[in-house]
Amino acid sequence: MSDILIVDDERDIRELIAEILKDEGFATRMASNSDECMAEINAEPPALMILDIWLKDSRMDGIDILTRVKRDNPEVPVVIISGHGNIEIAVAAIKQGAYDFIEKPFNIDQLLVVVGRAMETARLRRENVSLRKRETTSSEMLGASTAFRKLKEQLDKVTKSNGRVMLTGAPGSGKEVAARYIHTHSGRAGGPFITVTSASIAPERMEEVLFGRETPERGVEKGLLEQAHGGVVYFDEVGDMPLGTQSKILRVLTEQQFMRAGGTDKVRVDLRVISSTTRDLPGEITAGRFRQELYDRLNVVPIAVPALAERREDIAILAHHFIEMFNRVQGLALRALSDEAAALLQTMDWPGNIRQLRNVIERALILGDSAEPIQARELPGQSAPPDEGRVVLGGALAALPLRDARELFEREYLLTQINRFGGNISRTASFVGMERSALHRKLKSLGVVTSAKPGGRVAHFDDDDEGAEE
Secondary structure, eight states, X not given: OOSEEEEOSOHHHHHHHHHHHHHTXXXXXXXXXXXXXXXXXXXXXXXXXXXXXXXXXOSSOHHHHHHHHHHHOTTSOEEEEETTOOHHHHXXXXXXXXXXXXXSSOOHHHHHHHHHHHHHHHHHHHHHHHHHHSOOOOOOOOOOSHHHHHHHHHHHHHTTSOOOEEEEOXXXXXXXXXXXXXXXXXXXXXXXXXXXXXXXXXXXXXXXXXXXXXXXXXXXXXXXXXXXXXXXXXXXXXXXXXXXXXXXXXXXXXXXXXXXXXXXXXXXXXXXXXXXXXXXXXHHHHTTSSOHHHHHHHOSEEEEOOOGGGXXXXXXXXHHHHHHHHHHHHOOOOOOBOHHHHHXXXXXXXXXXXXXXXXXXXXXXXXXXXXXXXXXXXXXXXXXXXXXXXXXXXXXXXXXXXXXXXXXXXXXXXXXXXXXXXXXXXXXXXXXXXXXXXXXXXXXXXXXXXXXXXXXXXXXXXXTOOOOOO
């Protein structure tokens, strides 16, 4: 949408206007009748149309074309020109949505002024529409762990291309934030980012929602794919897409065009596709619930988004980010996070991942005392001990002899601390107050080892007692 389409049945007029506009730095296209005009618009909507009212040998005259354009592409300004100009025609054109009316023979300076104003108006309108469409979900990537750095490195690479990306990971791990990061740092950042939430759209309405529809009563209603033209369409939980829709999406990815429901004209789109899933799609393919061809098209660049348990070092960073966000967006207190609360957050289970952490922080800010830092007792499942300084024992631990209970406590405590620091033995030793060599000996005696996992190292208990690794 960066050129001007000139529609006039007189070749000399078309070429004259085109030459004038080219001299001013505009790109142009030309059409001599309504069929050529509609074909050009369907191939790519122009930034502006200059349209003659009277078109010989055409199925539609200029007013008919104007009506269709303002219905299907309301963001495109139309300047009407006519050699048979009168006040009635001008009024009719303006009523139908024309930006302005110029009578032949036209003054070149007048034409350029009108074109310049129309192009600026269209630019501002597109910017406003884009701002309204753009969702408020953040595209900011935060973290310092090994797993996070590896993820961000992969995302930075794919921003430089238009390749299709498949994001996999547990629910709440941040797949949409990763998709928005790709969009924000790519050449399509100025275009829309449209989310298709496959699981929330009824199967019988999926095609209408994606491709749009045309009805005599309501005219053209653009679908999500058409709204995403020039930008990114994000298929969230693509594994939930109905089989029938999968075949049509496959055709769109192949041809980059489709027809609206009830329509007759093909709509061409320029899209980058990013998809995500929590499902095992190869397993879904084997079960006959997902098309192999679509998977191959979408899975050009697979990227795994790590769970929060794989990046515990980032939990405090994310918690501080959510505190600041809720202060800015909801006006909640800008509270600090106590060291005890931060440590506890790093040791908790996070089946809901980053989404769960966000909810925990929001609840603490709503229910807590705004005058003091967030304390460990405000976090889920925590309560103040009956007496200051006491630790409440679980039933299993309380039933063990002292020696066994101490060994079990030390093992679980050190496992937790090592995983909290991403498998880094030196940082763990510093926190627990031990020399690194002493910690190594203790880990070996307890049968605790660290193993390489995607994005970092993870501590676990080893029955073979192989010893801990650096």
